[in-house]
C-alpha cells in the first residue's frame with residue numbers, strides 16, 4: 001500500500017464530493033483536499049482537464065492513479081483501506097445490495113434531486129412541480145426500502161448510505177421538505193445518520209455555507 005497522501009479535488013457543496021469525503025473519513029484515509037470552485041469554472045481549466053478529462057468533481061489522485069466518479073472512488077477507498085469492511089462488505093450478496101442502492105442513487109435519487117435543485121440554483125428558475133413529483137417518488141421508494149431495515153442496504157451503515165445521505169441533504173439548497181413526501185422512515189433515517197456520523201458536520205459544512213449564500217441571494221442581500 002502506498003504511504004503517499006491521497007489528493008481529492010472537491011467542490012465543498014457537491015453531493016458526490018461530500019459523500020466521498022465522508023467515506024474517506026470513515027476509513028481513516030490520509031488525504032489533502034484541493035478545492036475546485038465550479039461556480040467560477042475552475043473545473044474547465046486545461047490543468048484540471050489534464051487530470052480529469054470529464055471535468056467533473058470529485059477526482060481522486062493516489063500517486064500515479066487517477067479516478068473520478070464518486071461512487072467508484074468510495075468503493076476504491078474501502079477496498080484500499082479496508083478497516084471498516086462493513087461499509088462495503090466482501091460478502092457477495094451483501095455487496096450486491098450495497099451496489100444496488102449505489103446504482104439507484106446514481107441513476108434514480110441523485111438524478112431526481114439534481115433535476116429539482118440545480119435549475120433553481122444555476123439558472124434561478126422557479127421550482128418545477130414535475131421535478132418535485134419525480135423526486136417525491138424516489139424518496140417514497142427509499143421509504144419502502146427502510147420499512148424492512150434500518151439502513152439502505154442492511155442493519156449497519158454502508159457507503160450506499162453515505163451517498164444517499166449526500167443526495168438527500170442536497171435539497172437543503174432550495175425549499176424542499178422531505179416531510180412532504182409521506183416518507184417518515186426517510187426523515188428519521190436522515191436525522192439519525194446526521195447524529196450518528198461523527199464526521200457529518202466536517203464533511204458537509206460546505207453545503208450549509210452554500211445554503212446561507214443562496215438564502216442571501218434569494219432575499220436580494
Ligand SMILES: N[C@@H](CCC(=O)N[C@@H](CS)C(=O)NCC(=O)O)C(=O)O
Nearest residue numbers: 014015016055056057058069070071
Ligand atoms: N457521476 C459523477 C457526477 C460528477 C458531477 O457531475 N459533479 C458535478 C458537481 S456535483 C460537476 O463536476 N459539475 C461540473 C460540470 O458538470 O460542469 C459522480 O458522481 O462523481
